[in-house]
Amino acid sequence: MLALLFKNFIRSKGTKIGLLFLLCIGFISLLVGKQFQDKQQNNIKEASIYQKEHIARNAAFHKDEIGLLLYYIKFSLVNNTLPINSLAIGQRDVNPSIQSVTIRGLEGQKYDSELNNPNNLLAGNIDFGFVLIYLFPLLIIAFSYNLISEEKESGTWKIVATQSQNTFLFILKLFYVRILSLIALLTFLLFAAVLFLHIPLDSAFFIFYGLGVLYILFWFAVSFFIVSLQKNSNFNAVILLTIWLFLIIIVPAGINAYIVNQYQVPEALELTLKQRNAYHEKWDTDKNETMEKFYKHYPQFKGYKIPEDKEFSWLWYYAMQQMGDDESAILSRELETKLQQRNLASQRIAQFIPTLHTQLQLNEIAHADLGNQLLFLKETTKFHEKLRLHFYPKIFDNAAVDQQNWKDFKVETFRDSSEISFGKAFLPLLLFILLLIGFGWRNFNTKAVF
Amino acid sequence: MKILHSELLIASHFRQSVFKNTALYIITFFIGILLLYATFSGWENYKNQNETSEKYQHESREDWLKNPDKNPHRMAHYGNFAFRKSTPLSVFEFGMEPFFGNAIFLEAHKQNTANFSEAGFSNSMLRFGEISIAMVLQVLLPLLIFFLGFNAIAYERENGTLKILLTQGINWKQLLIGKILGIASVIMMLFVPTIIVLVLVWLFFQDFTVTADEAIKMILFILFHLAYLLFFCVIAVLISAVSKTSKKALITLIGIWLLFTIILPRTTQAIGAYIYEAPSKIQFNSDIEKDILKQGDSHNPNDPHYKTIKDSLLRAYKVDSVQKLPFNYSGYIMTEGEKISSRIYNEHLEELLNVYKQQNSFSKTVSFLNPFIAIKNLSMGLSNTDYESYVDFQKQAEDYRYKMAQKMNALQIKYISNKKPGPNDKPLTIGKEHWADVEEFHYEAKTIGTILKNEAVSIISIILWIAALIILIQIASKKLKAI
Numbered sequence: 001m002l003a004l005l006f007k008n009f010i011r012s013k014g015t016k017i018g019l020l021f022l023l024c025i026g027f028i029s030l031l032v033g034k035q036f037q038d039k040q041q042n043n044i045k046e047a048s049i050y051q052k053e054h055i056a057r058n059a060a061f062h063k064d065e066i067g068l069l070l071y072y073i074k075f076s077l078v079n080n081t082l083p084i085n086s087l088a089i090g091q092r093d094v095n096p097s098i099q100s101v102t103i104r105g106l107e108g109q110k111y112d113s114e115l116n117n118p119n120n121l122l123a124g125n126i127d128f129g130f131v132l133i134y135l136f137p138l139l140i141i142a143f144s145y146n147l148i149s150e151e152k153e154s155g156t157w158k159i160v161a162t163q164s165q166n167t168f169l170f171i172l173k174l175f176y177v178r179i180l181s182l183i184a185l186l187t188f189l190l191f192a193a194v195l196f197l198h199i200p201l202d203s204a205f206f207i208f209y210g211l212g213v214l215y216i217l218f219w220f221a222v223s224f225f226i227v228s229l230q231k232n233s234n235f236n237a238v239i240l241l242t243i244w245l246f247l248i249i250i251v252p253a254g255i256n257a258y259i260v261n262q263y264q265v266p267e268a269l270e271l272t273l274k275q276r277n278a279y280h281e282k283w284d285t286d287k288n289e290t291m292e293k294f295y296k297h298y299p300q301f302k303g304y305k306i307p308e309d310k311e312f313s314w315l316w317y318y319a320m321q322q323m324g325d326d327e328s329a330i331l332s333r334e335l336e337t338k339l340q341q342r343n344l345a346s347q348r349i350a351q352f353i354p355t356l357h358t359q360l361q362l363n364e365i366a367h368a369d370l371g372n373q374l375l376f377l378k379e380t381t382k383f384h385e386k387l388r389l390h391f392y393p394k395i396f397d398n399a400a401v402d403q404q405n406w407k408d409f410k411v412e413t414f415r416d417s418s419e420i421s422f423g424k425a426f427l428p429l430l431l432f433i434l435l436l437i438g439f440g441w442r443n444f445n446t447k448a449v450f
Numbered sequence: 451m452k453i454l455h456s457e458l459l460i461a462s463h464f465r466q467s468v469f470k471n472t473a474l475y476i477i478t479f480f481i482g483i484l485l486l487y488a489t490f491s492g493w494e495n496y497k498n499q500n501e502t503s504e505k506y507q508h509e510s511r512e513d514w515l516k517n518p519d520k521n522p523h524r525m526a527h528y529g530n531f532a533f534r535k536s537t538p539l540s541v542f543e544f545g546m547e548p549f550f551g552n553a554i555f556l557e558a559h560k561q562n563t564a565n566f567s568e569a570g571f572s573n574s575m576l577r578f579g580e581i582s583i584a585m586v587l588q589v590l591l592p593l594l595i596f597f598l599g600f601n602a603i604a605y606e607r608e609n610g611t612l613k614i615l616l617t618q619g620i621n622w623k624q625l626l627i628g629k630i631l632g633i634a635s636v637i638m639m640l641f642v643p644t645i646i647v648l649v650l651v652w653l654f655f656q657d658f659t660v661t662a663d664e665a666i667k668m669i670l671f672i673l674f675h676l677a678y679l680l681f682f683c684v685i686a687v688l689i690s691a692v693s694k695t696s697k698k699a700l701i702t703l704i705g706i707w708l709l710f711t712i713i714l715p716r717t718t719q720a721i722g723a724y725i726y727e728a729p730s731k732i733q734f735n736s737d738i739e740k741d742i743l744k745q746g747d748s749h750n751p752n753d754p755h756y757k758t759i760k761d762s763l764l765r766a767y768k769v770d771s772v773q774k775l776p777f778n779y780s781g782y783i784m785t786e787g788e789k790i791s792s793r794i795y796n797e798h799l800e801e802l803l804n805v806y807k808q809q810n811s812f813s814k815t816v817s818f819l820n821p822f823i824a825i826k827n828l829s830m831g832l833s834n835t836d837y838e839s840y841v842d843f844q845k846q847a848e849d850y851r852y853k854m855a856q857k858m859n860a861l862q863i864k865y866i867s868n869k870k871p872g873p874n875d876k877p878l879t880i881g882k883e884h885w886a887d888v889e890e891f892h893y894e895a896k897t898i899g900t901i902l903k904n905e906a907v908s909i910i911s912i913i914l915w916i917a918a919l920i921i922l923i924q925i926a927s928k929k930l931k932a933i
Contacts, residue, residue: 025717028717028720031724032720032724035724035727039727039730042730043730043732043733046730046732046733046736047732050732050736054736054739057743076732090574091569091572091573091574094549094567094569094570095570096731098731098732100732108555111565111566111570112562112563112565113551113563113564113565113566113567113570114563114730114731115563115728115729115730115731115734115802116549117723117728117805117806117809117810117837118546118549118550118837118840119546119719119806119809119810119813119837120719120720120722120723120809121546121549121569122545122546122549123715123716123719123720123813124577124716125720126716126717126720130716134712138708146697153697233697234600234696234697234700237697237700237701237704238597238700241593241704245590245593248578249578249579249585249589250484250581252575252578252579253578253579253580253581253585254487254581255575256572256575256576256578256580257487257491257580257581259572259575260495260568260572261491261494264498265571266502268553268566268571269502269506269533269552269553269566270506272531272553272555272565272566273506273509273510273513273531276513276528276529276555277513280517280524280527280528283520283524284517284518284520309873309874310873310874311871311873311874311875311876311877312873312877339571342571342572342573343573346573346575347573350575355578356575356578359574359575359577359578360573360574360575363573363574368574369573369574370571370572370573370574371573373570
């Protein structure tokens, strides 16, 4: 029986075209992922070569003044890109994965954006996440909107109903065949991805896979529920597409607008103005005042005094730069808190919207979400502070440039160690699936399928 | 009006049958709410964007003017900001706005990136799209038209009423046009009130003083959207007419809608981005640095390029050291350095923008096949939220930056003594009254002429669509069969 149902399903021209289309676009998404991966790796390679040359060249020019040298040289920190990131590019196309900073004021450098074609950003990537979240549901709808209704419309349903002992079981089998074929397609594509994109088979991958399976089941559950209402095919198609439209475009867009308006970030612009003024005004204010503030921040450098006989000294210069950061620190923290609130609020709301939840979880697994970006910014601050603490005494002592081990300053990498919990990822979807199946089952029971 | 009599009769009959459907009221209600929400959030965005942008533009200007007497080069490093402002139409069409950086720091020697885009501060929720009036008009209403129209003729065919109609002396052309008018009249009941509210809102937040340029943009925005919606009415009726059953008509129409609004826009852009790979920031910057070093490094005292300049200056003024020149030498060298580095930067930027242009060319060309892309590009152009606007903003900012830096260099050449102060001396300064010489940054949105030129492809595409659909109605009227 099952074999026959399967044959019947797979023989239809529409099914073949649908599956083939999804397979093709699935492979395209892997190509896009591959290009993304290559580009990321290339950038990292480029960054380390560049940093080496850049430091060597500047160290040769400014060999007498380490303070001047460190005015120029940039050190890079890389936000590690996981192989699975190629499946869900997330926000990694908007946000830079490499931060290059000098030891001068950080707040003026931290938010530098990536070069981008806004057209690409607006259209969005064709990554595997897109194929899964947007296109799989469409195929699921196409495969199941006319189950039963079509047979009823063509008059064959009565024959089916009288020939099988349990019509409900028969309906389940119809779904079973379709679910199996789409999960097989998902498995096949992800298997190809593992080989092609060198994705390690770790727990992150299995959560990714599990989310994919559950997401597909969720859409089948939606279809199952709509079919259980036993309306005609046209009604089913219209309703299912409307649900899709709501879950894919309207609701996420509405929530986004809400979050943007709820947690506005005027701090960002205020911060840039503040750090500029805080540093620059020190050129015209009492040097000792600046130095007092600097010593208060770094008591360990109290021993270094600005020379009486010179108008300019690098100690004073870096103390001024430090003030740019110190005096805008509150705003910087406020901005960070706001962004964290945004992230948290969207995650919380997303639990109730399966499409959104899946998208956010996939990006979280791929370390391509806002949370990862915030961690990266935090790490950049630490990285910058480490460099400062290393170089400040050297600058204040005017240490010899050629005595420094410049070769030790390689590009560093930040690895986000946050883990995804199975429960947090799976539970919301599971709940929706059970609910929809439950209601659908009740519908089938209360209303005889004739 | 005797000629259109039967058409109007068919149209009003169709309209009546639509109004019998309670689902329509529910959908209309939802779309109404969405339109309100879209207007509200668009307004909110616009207000916030412009208020903050104006506030900080003003504040940064005050800060600039408040600077005490200084060396002009200090001021060149103090720098200015360019904040992006939105145009009134962007209330209805957000376009790429969320992906644009809103602030550029403008200083000497260095071209900074446009920072603080909405997208950078968002998690991927934004990537699902946004609710704007334009989205409702361009994405949702076409689908509603298809939902209303798939039955138009296919249902009559299924019922057998089609034959009756055609035997009663009504020809195919009358039937097609009548049905198209029927759907259009239903959609207009949504479209016309929307437009009225839209125009009122638009007038209101400009305090009822509108420039001719803005007015033309608004009128074109309305007219093109009207034409666009009519396309879908025609497509719906034509597909319904050629389909054997209403189910087939519905599925075909849904397929067309998905292809037009979801699949094609993304795939064509992705193909462009895949084929023409753009350099990353790190590559872009290191390429520029390499080229600048090739030209000469102004920091390197032995650099041949700058040595030649020095020697020729010494010869021309017949002096033996730069300190004896009658003007500030380092100001002169910085002017030269700024000129070279800006030129090289602009060359690389041009190259990068060319790559972007090539990436965009795919989806631009596909607008001939897809009216959605045509109208999207056009309405983004009109509301100054398209790619060209962004490039334009960055170019205006860079232009301003260059002028500011060179102005400061000129002040240095003219007013700063050529003798380096000793280690104990106060630094050389000029009076603060000079700071006002640099005008405030003022962003000018593109005028309607430029927009129409940029969007020529979209306009041609829309005209071609009008022509093609008229021809299709003619062909269909002759070839269609009742069974």
